[in-house]
Amino acid sequence: MSPARRKSAAAARSFRAPRDFRRGAPVFAALGDDVRLALVTRLSARGPMSTMRLSEGAGVTRQAVSKHLEVLAGAGVVHSTRQGRERIWEVDSAPLHAAQEWLDAISRDWDRALSRLKAFVEE
Amino acid sequence: MSPARRKSAAAARSFRAPRDFRRGAPVFAALGDDVRLALVTRLSARGPMSTMRLSEGAGVTRQAVSKHLEVLAGAGVVHSTRQGRERIWEVDSAPLHAAQEWLDAISRDWDRALSRLKAFVEE
DNA sequence: AAGTTAGGCAACCAAAAGGTTGCTCATCGT
DNA sequence: ACGATGAGCAACCTTTTGGTTGCCTAACTT
16 A cells, blocks of 8 residues: 555645656646636736636536635646635746746657657568 | 757647637646646657546546646547557647747747847937 | 566456535625 | 624535455466
């Protein structure tokens, strides 16, 4: 029983590709849900927004949206500040850039592997 | 911003960012697991491999790895072919490129939103 | 032909994820 | 001062996920 798949509480920092792929999983996991992906899309397109605004048209209750935002925050993808009785959310682009770099590394490695394979077959 | 963000737009066909973000979620979800991320990493680094080879050192049973590979295949991230009694897996880079583009679009939109906000505040 | 090896299939299980309702609390507008 | 509003908290429910074990089949090896 080695798994021990515990959530690291404060993973709110970027990660380095590609060595530290383990740090990347939470970011991808956070984006791997329709509702959350839609939330990030809206936030990035229209700028900072309150929980209520984000809940409108989300298709689920405000509480559900709130939970999703917490998940995103846990992965470092968004962060929030309280303003009066509202909580304003905004995108944190650093983890997204990190994720991008990871994908980039994967693609690069894969292309190299393909070249090697091709060379081997053709020799 | 980041210099490693250039890309010939021919590659991505799985989904379109950011309109069709719904199509992106499964890809991110597929990558959002430590074991699967490790599998993709190994596959891209060392080229095509059999289920057995991939299971070695994965920390979970062969059946678990098999399931994970099916999930990845379901998202289009990998695909497999049977060779004799072995099943050989390899990375499919198109969905990864698509995911990258989606992230790119998000970052771009976000930066634009920030500029607008800044301009508004400073006027 | 017999044994070994890679993998598919199915049942089953515990935990996590996604969602809901109901209640309370703080804050803002009037 | 008071009602409306935005959000936090908690209990609860259902489905999905990640993992296991056990057995069966196909295909190489000798």
